[in-house]
Amino acid sequence: MSLVAYMADNAGRLLFLTQQHIELVLISVAISAVVGIGLALLTQSSPRLRHGLLSLTGTLLTIPSFALFALMIPLLGLGVAPTIAALAVYGVFPILRNTVTGIEGVDPAIVEAARGLGMSAGRRMRTVVLPLAWPVILNGIRTATIMLVATAAIGAVVRGPGLGELIFRGLERIGGANALEEVLSGVIGVMLVALVLDLLFIVIAKITALRGLNV
Amino acid sequence: MSERPTPSPDAMIFLDGVSKRYPGQEKAAVSELSMEIKRGEFVVLVGPSGCGKTTTLRMINRLVEPTQGRIFIDGKDVTHADVDRLRRGIGYVIQQIGLLPHLTIADNIALVPKMLGVKKSERRQRAEELLEMVGLDPATYAGRYPRQLSGGQQQRVGVARALAADPPVMLMDEPFGAVDPIARKKLQMEFLRLQGRIHKTIVMVTHDIDEALRLGDRIAIFDPGSRLAQFDTPLAILSNPADDFVRDFVGSGAPVRRLSLLKVSDVIASSASDAPGTLNAIPVDAGETVHRALELVLTARAEGIEVCVPGGGSRYLDLQALLTAAAQPTKVLS
Numbered sequence: 001m002s003l004v005a006y007m008a009d010n011a012g013r014l015l016f017l018t019q020q021h022i023e024l025v026l027i028s029v030a031i032s033a034v035v036g037i038g039l040a041l042l043t044q045s046s047p048r049l050r051h052g053l054l055s056l057t058g059t060l061l062t063i064p065s066f067a068l069f070a071l072m073i074p075l076l077g078l079g080v081a082p083t084i085a086a087l088a089v090y091g092v093f094p095i096l097r098n099t100v101t102g103i104e105g106v107d108p109a110i111v112e113a114a115r116g117l118g119m120s121a122g123r124r125m126r127t128v129v130l131p132l133a134w135p136v137i138l139n140g141i142r143t144a145t146i147m148l149v150a151t152a153a154i155g156a157v158v159r160g161p162g163l164g165e166l167i168f169r170g171l172e173r174i175g176g177a178n179a180l181e182e183v184l185s186g187v188i189g190v191m192l193v194a195l196v197l198d199l200l201f202i203v204i205a206k207i208t209a210l211r212g213l214n215v
Numbered sequence: 216m217s218e219r220p221t222p223s224p225d226a227m228i229f230l231d232g233v234s235k236r237y238p239g240q241e242k243a244a245v246s247e248l249s250m251e252i253k254r255g256e257f258v259v260l261v262g263p264s265g266c267g268k269t270t271t272l273r274m275i276n277r278l279v280e281p282t283q284g285r286i287f288i289d290g291k292d293v294t295h296a297d298v299d300r301l302r303r304g305i306g307y308v309i310q311q312i313g314l315l316p317h318l319t320i321a322d323n324i325a326l327v328p329k330m331l332g333v334k335k336s337e338r339r340q341r342a343e344e345l346l347e348m349v350g351l352d353p354a355t356y357a358g359r360y361p362r363q364l365s366g367g368q369q370q371r372v373g374v375a376r377a378l379a380a381d382p383p384v385m386l387m388d389e390p391f392g393a394v395d396p397i398a399r400k401k402l403q404m405e406f407l408r409l410q411g412r413i414h415k416t417i418v419m420v421t422h423d424i425d426e427a428l429r430l431g432d433r434i435a436i437f438d439p440g441s442r443l444a445q446f447d448t449p450l451a452i453l454s455n456p457a458d459d460f461v462r463d464f465v466g467s468g469a470p471v472r473r474l475s476l477l478k479v480s481d482v483i484a485s486s487a488s489d490a491p492g493t494l495n496a497i498p499v500d501a502g503e504t505v506h507r508a509l510e511l512v513l514t515a516r517a518e519g520i521e522v523c524v525p526g527g528g529s530r531y532l533d534l535q536a537l538l539t540a541a542a543q544p545t546k547v548l549s
Contacts, residue, residue, distance in 0.1 A: 113313025116278055116386075117327050117376070118302030131317055210317035212360030 006181035014166075018189050021162035024155070025148045025197065028084050032091025032148075033141050039092070040099035041125070050100060057093040065090070065154045073158055083152070083160030090151055091144040098140025102133030131210055138208065142201040149194040153186065163189040220249075222287045227384060227416035228252040228275060233284030235270050244270045245441055247284070254383075255414040259427040262437030262444075262464070271437075272386055272420045276305045288384060303327050306377030306385035306415070310392040312369050314361035320346070320372055321357040327380040345375035350405060367398040374406070378413070387419040391426065403430060424465055428453070428472060436461050450476040474506040474541055481505075482540035483522055483530050496521040496531050505541045512537075 007014060036057075043050035063071075068089065072082030106129050114128050130137075156164030166186030170179045222229035229251050235244045245267040252258050260268040273279040275286060277298050285294045293301050314323050324345055325338035333341070343353035349371040361369055370390065377385055390406075391399045407430060410417065421427055427434045428449045436452065438444040438460045445457035453473045456462040462469075480501040499508045499520040508520050512534060519533035532540070 107311075107313075109309065109311030109313040110315060111313075112278075113307070113309055113311075113373075114315070114326075116276060116302060116307035116309065116313075118299040118304075118330060119326070120299050123330075128315060212317050212319070212362060 003181050003184055006178055007185050010185070014185055014189060017161075017163050017165060017186075018193060021149070021152060021164075021189065021193055022197070024080075024083060024087070024152050024160070024162050025145060025193070028087035028148055028152070029091050029141060029145045031084070031088040032144055033095050035088065036092045036095030036140070036144075037099050037137065039096055040103060044103075044125075054093075054097055054100065057096055060089055061093050065151045066157060069154055069158045069160070078159040080161055082158045083155035083162075086158075087148050087152055087155065091148055094143040094147065095137070095140040098143070099133065099137045102136030102140075103129055105136060106132045134208065134210070135205065138201070138205055142198070142205075145197050145201065146194050149190060149197060153190050163193070219285075222251060222290055224290070225253050226251045226287070227254040227256070227289055228418065229287035230271075230274070231285040231287065233271075233274055233281040233286060235267075235274060235279055236282045243282075243441065245274070245281075248443060249284075250435065250443070250446065252416060252418060254416055257410060257417045257419070257430060257432045258435060259431035259433075260418065260420045260435045260437065261422065261424055261427040263439050264422060266437035266439055267441035268420045268435075268437050269388060272388055272418055275384075275386055275418060276302050276307060278302075303330060303380060304382050304384070306380075306382045308370075308373050308377045308385065308387040308390045310389040312361075312373040312393070314369055314372060314376070316361050318360075319357065320351075320359050320361065320364070321353075323361065323372060324376045324379050326376060331380055341379060342375075345378055346372075348378070348409065349375045351375075367394045367402060370394055370402060374409075378415075383416055385415045385417045387417065389421055390419065392421070392423075399426075406430070428476070436464060438464075470542065474509065475504050477505040477541055479503050479505060479508050479520070479522055482537065482543075483524065483532065495519070496533075498523070498529075505537065508537065509534075 039053055040050070043053060060068075065086070068086045069082065072086050076082040076085055110132070111124060111128060114124050119128070152160070152162050153164035153167055155162060156168040163186045166182050166189070170181075170183035170186065173179045174183070220231055222231075230248055232247050232249050234246050234248070236246075237244060248267075248271060250271075260271060262268050270279055274281045275288075277286070277293075281294070285292055287293065288301070288305070314320075315326070318326075321339060321342040324342040325333075328338045328341055339357075343357060346353040346356055351368060351371055356364070356368070356372075361372070364372065370393070373390070377387075391402050394402060403426065419430065431449060433446060433448055434452055435446040436444045444464075445452055445461045447457075450473065452461065453465060453469045453476065456465060456469070465472075478501070479499055482505060483501065495517050496519040497511055497515045497517045499511060499522055501522050501524065503511075512518075512520060519531055520537065521529050521531050523529045
């Protein structure tokens with residue numbers, strides 16, 4: 001049976017798993033974004049704590065994903081919860097790092113002028129710093145998303161949802177009927193999801209681009 | 216404890232013994248400085264870098280919090296007032312301008328009115344008025360973004376933004392420092408003309424003594440030890456420098472520079488010569504500067520000037536008498 005025929009036969013299931021995969025990544029990235037941006041804002045007045053957090057979240061990224069998923073089992077059992085938790089942990093670093101870089105990259109003269117005009121700290125952050133840092137922050141979210149699309153496939157080891165199931169099941173019975181086709185459709189699916197989400201971010205970047213910056 | 220001084224009624228800004236000491240630094244950035252700036256006065260703080268002039272300026276709107284002393288604005292002690300509200304009532308212009316690049320020129324100008332809750336249509340109208348005031352056509356510039364403007368144009372917008380809520384006080388930190396020399400002189404002159412209309416109380420920092428002499432009603436010269444070496448009118452500083460530092464700082468051209476600040480009316484009283492007759496004199500208004508009078512004499516190849524004095528009649532000064540009179544510093548103090 002050819003790959004194309006396999007995919008056509010299993011279209012319903014493939015689509016379902018793809019959709020699951022996308023949802024899984026988007027939910028995890030959303031959590032990572034809230035945590036990453038939140039940590040960057042909370043550590044605004046304490047650069048040492050901030051750089052400590054950057055090291056810590058960077059270190060978490062070096063834990064092999066297979067191991068991290070497995071480590072989640074005693075805490076959260078099997079299924080969706082441990083998968084999302086592990087993915088969210090991975091996603092924090094690129095978002096935190098880019099948020100910090102973005103905020104630090106805002107021209108101090110602009111912030112100083114805003115302060116001199118009597119703009120409160122909260123308002124300065126909301127209307128000056130975050131909008132100007134946004135393109136860099138968004139890029140961090142994009143990096144995290146692409147990274148998580150690939151990592152999410154490993155989530156199948158804890159019975160996580162998504163396309164990883166195809167890959168792991170296929171590999172377990174490799175040599176069997178349609179095993180290779182199953183693995184390949186999983187891999188292709190992951191690649192397509194990555195591509196589509198990447199395009200989505202390009203569109204978001206275009207829509208949210210600030211006027212006046214590229215003139 | 217002795218009675219603490221209070222500002223006089225015509226003082227707009229009053230610094231009472233303010234000091235700024237940064238932790239870990241032995242020497243205070245500003246130490247025990249007291250200064251009174253009158254309503255509508257244009258005061259320039261000048262001195263070498265590190266002399267505390269910028270720190271002093273930034274203590275007025277408390278971008279730098281004084282470690283000691285009190286600050287009064289318009290008779291009110293604002294040393295512990297709400298900073299954001301305080302700053303909204305004080306115009307602030309910096310060298311780097313700091314326009315928000317993602318807002319249009321009109322929105323940049325309307326920032327403070329917006330924070331003060333002014334309605335959108337009124338904000339828009341105010342922004343257009345101010346653009347007009349600083350010499351930029353509202354129809355062309357209101358909708359543009361800062362990066363579409365030249366440095367000089369951006370600086371005008373910076374001034375318009377500082378004026379948006381019509382604050383009585385303006386603080387300017389080297390406002391013309393980043394524009395090229397030709398544009399700078401033009402901006403300075405335009406700004407003087409604007410000030411002639413709006414009569415704000417202005418405190419400006421510069422390291423350029425020429426700019427200080429050109430713009431200030433009074434000049435505060437700080438020495439490298441952060442001491443206020445002299446605080447007086449440009450003419451008085453050129454005529455009677457308080458010490459060697461001020462003399463050095465003002466530079467060697469002081470006697471010639473004085474000529475642009477002295478008025479003919481300042482010198483005619485001290486001149487002995489009022490002999491008319493054979494002198495080939497050209498008429499000069501008493502309000503002209505001595506510099507201008509000399510220019511007129513030299514251009515006309517005349518020998519002296521004829522000045523109408525109040526109460527009828529006129530006085531004559533030959534070139535020598537004019538220069539002798541202009542060289543007498545004592546006259547200025549009367």
